[in-house]
Amino acid sequence: MGRPRAVVPAWAVHVFFLVCATVAPIGYELAGHAGQPAVQTLVAALPTVTFVVALRSGNLPLRRPWVMAVSGLALLVVAQLAWPSWVRDGRLGQAEGSLPDLMLSASHGLFLAGAALGLRRRMAEDAGGIVDAALVGLCAGGPLWVWGIQPHLTGASITGQTLLLIDVLVLCGVIGCLLRMATTAGPARAPLTYLLVTAAITLAALGVGSLSADGADRLAAQLWLLAFLTLAVVPLHPGVFAVTEPRPGAQPSGGRPHLAWLAAALSTNPLLTAVQTMRGSDSASLLLPIGTLMVIPLVLLRIHRLTVQREHAERTLAYQASHDELTGLCNRRHVMGEIDHALTGVHRGDLAGVTVLLCDLNGFKPINDRFGHLVGDEALTVVAQRLAAATAAGDLVARLGGDEFLVVRRAATAGDLADRIHDALNEPMLLSAGPVSVGVTIGAAHAGPGDATSREALIARADAAMYARKAARAA
Template sequence: MRWPRATAPAWIVHAGFLTCALVGGGAYALATPDTRVVIYMLVIVFSVALFGLALISGHLTHRRPWLLAISGLVLLLVGHLLWPHWVVDGHLGRGEAAPADLLIATAHGLFLAGAALGVRRRMSADAGGIVDATLFGVCAGSALWIWVFQPHLPDTATPAGQAQVLIDVLVLSAVAGCLLRMSVAATGAPRGTIGYLLITALLTGSGLATGALGMPHRDIWSGVLMLLAFLTIAAGAVHPGAPAMIEPQAVAERERTDGRFRLVWLGVALSVNPAIAAMQALRGDQGAGPLLPIATMLVIPLVLVRFNQLTGQRRRAEQVLAHQASHDELTGLFNRRRILAAIDQALAGPSDVIVLLCDLDGFKPVNDRHGHQAGDEVLQTVAARLTTAACPDSEVGRLGGDEFLVLCQGGTDLEVAALRERIRDAIRAPIELAGGPVSVGVTIGTARATAGCGLDRAGLVARADAEMYAGKPGRRHRSAA
């Protein structure tokens, strides 16, 4: 039996995490610096091993996002092996532009890539909401940088180091925004895994902030926070909800946001960094000015993506409305208004115009005996057969009820006669329904308007209508025009 199992109780994971957090965090806080190096490495190895077990056992499906995440963990392990005292001695988040800082930022970038792939698959029905959440995260990261991180960095922080810390803060904020959106939309078991991953991002950001703020005993606090982050990402991987976390989830188009609110939000997102720069100028603080464009470079592409999504949504909505205005909802054929307008357009052209008015025979008994749903299935089948039987350049529409019209431009009498036979043969074929096969017939009335004859649409359809009803003795004449 495979382990971890999706059917395992979640409390086992929670209990294991709390135990490891208390033991590992407590031991790290009480240990000497050299012992902390060993404890830190053991926790990373334990997290990588647990994560790897979840991958190898098949617990984690859709492996690409998880592989990117574990690659980040392995990269952090390599960094600790190369620079074992970097976090332990409190260098994290100090903006020193050391290779260890670059490696840590790269690992966080891998977490972002993994989160992006997972979010893209799970929240495919809420792509707009995910972009909004990412924008929120980046804007929040900009504010955190200006008012929390940058003012407290030491004088030894280099411009390159400050840029690394800023990018790290923005990446973690974007990940947190996406995961927060997922946690709000998620239901059931996946919420546990998403919650652990969200806590991972928050703990990692807190570890950076502890170093940047120069808090007392920051070497201990930064290390403990990072240890907890390693444990939470491993707990998320073995949580029973992990397999379902990346499965697509339908997100209803409910009251999330309307178009106007989203446009307002995009305006706010574009205004955050200029507003921060303006406040800095008013205070005479120009220290962080050169770094603001980095945040703006992340915000502007996201805003452009969001505008493209909104434009696409509007275009698709217009296409749906246009289709609904010109097509029959049940059969998908042209509706009465559209097919009659097509006749008017054809009569204005240089070619002969032929209309075939088709009325089903025996449809009412099918409807009465098998029900309206069966009747709808018959009409849909007839519509498909009419479309197949008609010439490629013909137009087919439903006038209403069980009456259809085929519009042709040009064609000899022999070709029209052959078309009539194809239509009759196609419609007479048995139609399979849940209650058994049924058959319907068709009576066809044909009328031709030669080029320049002056016959209008009403007269043309009336001729076809008269011929059609001539083949239905005893029925009262009705005008199809």
């Protein structure tokens, strides 16, 4: 997919944000008590408009996740229309447990779920690091709740506190993730930074809204407006297209966990609860169960990522131990074990016989001498492909080293396999240096029931047959 035409250039996005961030707070104050809800409604609707524009312009790929995110923004606009004075009257962050509180949490959840689905390909390149950052951020929300927010919630309901605590912890986790992603260079840095600032300002608005100090409600309302304005410029930035795509050349990684940091983070909430309990305070009573329930899925996800990473490494090591690095065929060690296994089957009567064909290339050294080893490696790769194509599904093809290959067939006879290999390898090969040709000399040896031949003797017979053919050809 090609990069779509940007809605506006990057410099215009920054200018637009600075102008709006200056004008909106002034306009909010000038609107007075009666006009402030209208200003809040207009600003709250702005991110929905800009995201819809970006979706229509194609600047936001993966439409479904972003449609989910926009539905969360639309829910915020509905809440603003239904309760226009809710923020102005200082009820933001008060944890009343009212319907506006519920709609606020639901809208945040929808937007964050949609954004996470939209960013999943970007996050996949550093999945382990992202989960670690989310864990650290989420656990950092514990001290903020215990010392900065919960003590100021006078008369708040349990439902309201629960909704607000979940919102605070989720925002802290999101900030951790965005901090991790925003440190990467590239066109996605600016929109990711805007998302990071949006989450931080939203968290600050909720924290300030919980205070009972004079002017806290006005500051919370101003921060609320600024959060909407910051979010509104994200889909307009031309780099938002890169946010949903992995970085060029980046490889998915499980990431190495920083165990000391994770241990400290995961210990925070239990320690806070223990300290508050010893002091006779209940300010941390909600933190331990809710924080733990939110941490458990992330810990399980991290363990899953480490398990997948380990299994992948084990499969890679097993493959490398049994296959040739250049051609992808079985290597000497693996094929020798398979011959031993096949001979054991013949001796027991489980197999009708086993045949080995030792294939030595003719004219390969001049290719290396004339064109170099890189072209020689190309030739060996083509030979390996042709050998695999000429053999049957049950045959085993291996590279012994250099230009020697070995084919193992578990059957009473090899049939016309040697002729097919000979015809396949005598066809000219078109390499980067031009067309080249090689030949092949094949020595075959067979072991059947009642034959007590060992693996070494069987290969020695094939080797003797091959050299006999070479001598006959040279004569």
